Amino acid sequence: MKDKNRYLYKVLATDIEKKILNGTYVIGEKLPSIRELHTNLNLSISTICKAFVELERTGLIEVRPKSGYYIKPIPFLDQKIPSIGAGSHSPQKIESSFISNEVQLAMRNPNYLPLGTAALSIDLMPVKEIIRLIKNVSYRGIKSIFSYSLPQGEPELRRQLALRTVGFLEGVLPDNYIVTNGCTEALVLALKAVVKPEDTVAIESPTFYGILTVLEEMGVYVVEIPTDPVEGVNIEALENSIATNNIKACLFMSNFQNPLGSLIPDEKKEKLVRLLNHHEIPLIEDDVYSSLYHGKERPKPLKFWDRKELVLTCTSFSKTLAPGLRVGWIIAGNRFKNRLIELKRETSIATSCLDQYVMTEILKSGAYDKHLRHLRNSTRKQLYNVAHAIHEYFPKNIRLAVPKGGFLLWVQLPEGVDSIELYYKALEKQISILPGTICALSNQYKEYIRISCGHPFTEDIRKGIAMVGDLIRELSP
Ligand SMILES: Cc1ncc(COP(=O)(O)O)c(C=O)c1O
Structure with a gap:
């Protein structure tokens, strides 16, 4: 009852x-x-x-x-941040900035109010369930955990992952998966499979700062494609860039992009994949946020429209379960699969058996789907609550677009407010935020910040947002 x-x-x-x-x-x-x-x-x-x-x-x-x-009005729900049309038109190498490294360190500091890092609060993770599953590992199970796993990943985990694509990604089999140490390793392996140093890779502007670090390490050139805060990467700009640059791969996020929260509509996704298939350009898609949708169903990955096995879908459980369980994966067709397995073996031999075992059990038991249903609800509430607080405490001339999923808010500050200055002032008050500058090359997005809503909305968060609002006023010219 x-x-x-x-x-x-x-x-x-x-x-x-x-x-x-x-x-x-x-x-x-x-x-x-x-x-x-x-x-x-x-x-x-x-x-x-x-x-x-x-x-x-x-x-x-x-x-x-x-x-x-x-x-009640949901503030900013229909607001659009105009795409500023930024992006580098000619290929450039990345030189990581001091500030980017510093921001990444500060975001991991547990003493700061976590408005910067794109991570979930431990309070939203099914900790008890995971402990129960670990406690129940049998003697036989434990013994299997002590050996190396296969470079491609545990067969049962790959089967569980493939089961989750029924009716969603036709024809994807357990054999199409390569299990990785989180999405970061998936992205690194996928990039290594399709580009070599000095090649050119097209990325979104702005993009996830972690990708910039990876591309810098690889010694490749990048071209930045302007990306709209609502509809994602600009296809016309990409077409022009393909015509003038020798682009060897693209790396895009179509579902709840980090940092914008943009979601590419289906017809645009299809057009994008058709364009890249036509030019035989591999597309690496980073799909870590797609399970956190607000609508009726999970948005489709770009891979759905791939006809030439050129799309490599990279993702992980870091944004939906626990980043500490370093389980991610790539979905690849035969074209790149063997190369990816070889690269995985060379890089880390295999992913930890224990992590894979725990993940398999969580998926098999149904605990993950149950958890996801709660999590979608919680992250959506958190996002709306933070949007309300921003509406109440930030100056009225900021702009913000509430995304249809994920838990990140991209905020355009009043003209003349420097997000780096704001970042330092907030840090003095033990609040971490992410300055937009680190999400692109050459000092773009100086007047933008990203606010993460990965934690339940508490009085501390409300006060933190009010303080950031005061600092914005202080820095406004
Ligand atoms: C878009 C995006 N891709 C990849 C990652 C890294 O994921 P993982 O922790 O699984 O390596 C993050 C984490 O912030 C992210 O936001």
Whole structure:
């Protein structure tokens, strides 16, 4: 009975939420009263109250004393940050900046309020479930953990991963997977399989700063393709760049891009893959955030449209389960698979058996899918709550686009506010934020910051955001 009630309140809350987000309910509109819903829907008063509390927590509705529940505006939901059309037009080598290294270190400092790092709070990880699974490892299981795994990865883990693509990525088999140490190793191996030093790689502008470090190490040239905060990489700009540069590979994020949160619409994804297939250019896709969608279903990876085995999909469980379990993977066709396995063997022999074992058990037990359902809810709430706080405490002339998934917010600061200065001032107050400058070459995005919403929204986070808001005002010319 308890479960049934829980289900009913969730169904009601989800239905109202959908109707708010698709505009059926308009901002400021009053919701039907608890009594009306009780009579019309034949639901108990407590079920309806619970649904309303859930919607209030998400920041979608508010109670007005003696009046009822009203639809609250989600600040910035329809706002667009204009694409600034940045990007380098000719290939350049990357020289890592001191500030980029420093920011990466600061983000890992547990004493700072974590608005910078794109990592989930441990409170959102299914710690008890993982401990239970580890405790239950049998003697036989433990013995198998002491040997080297296969360079390609444990067969059962690859089977579990392949099962998750049923109806989603046609024809993908366990044999198409190469298990890696997180997405970072997946990206490194994929790049090494398709480019060599001095080649040119096209990336998004702005992009995930970790990719810049990897590309610098590899000694390749990069061209930056302007990327829209809503619709992702600009295909016309990419076409022009292909015509003028000898691009050997592209590295893009189509689903909830880091740092923008952009999601490439399906028709644009298809066009992008067709273009690259036509030019025989390998496409490495970094897909770490796609499971954290807000809509009805997980957005498709670019690989879905690949007809020439040129797309290498790289991802991991770091953004959805635990970055400490270094389990990631590449999905590759026969064209690059053997080369990738060879590279994996040369780089790290194989991924840790223990990590793979734990991950396999989590997938097999159904615990991962259950956890994901909760996590999607939590990260969406966190994102909306932070957006509300930004709306309340930041100056009104900032811009922000609320993404349709993931947990990152890209904020355009008022003109003249330098994100590096803001970063140092925030650090003095023990708050870490990510200055936009480190997400691209040559000092672009000086007036942008990325705020991560990977932690449950608490009073400390509210105060931290209020402090960042004050600092922005202080630095405004
Ligand atoms: C877009 C993107 N790709 C890859 C990574 C690294 O993932 P992993 O920890 O699995 O190596 C991150 C982590 O921040 C990321 O944001």
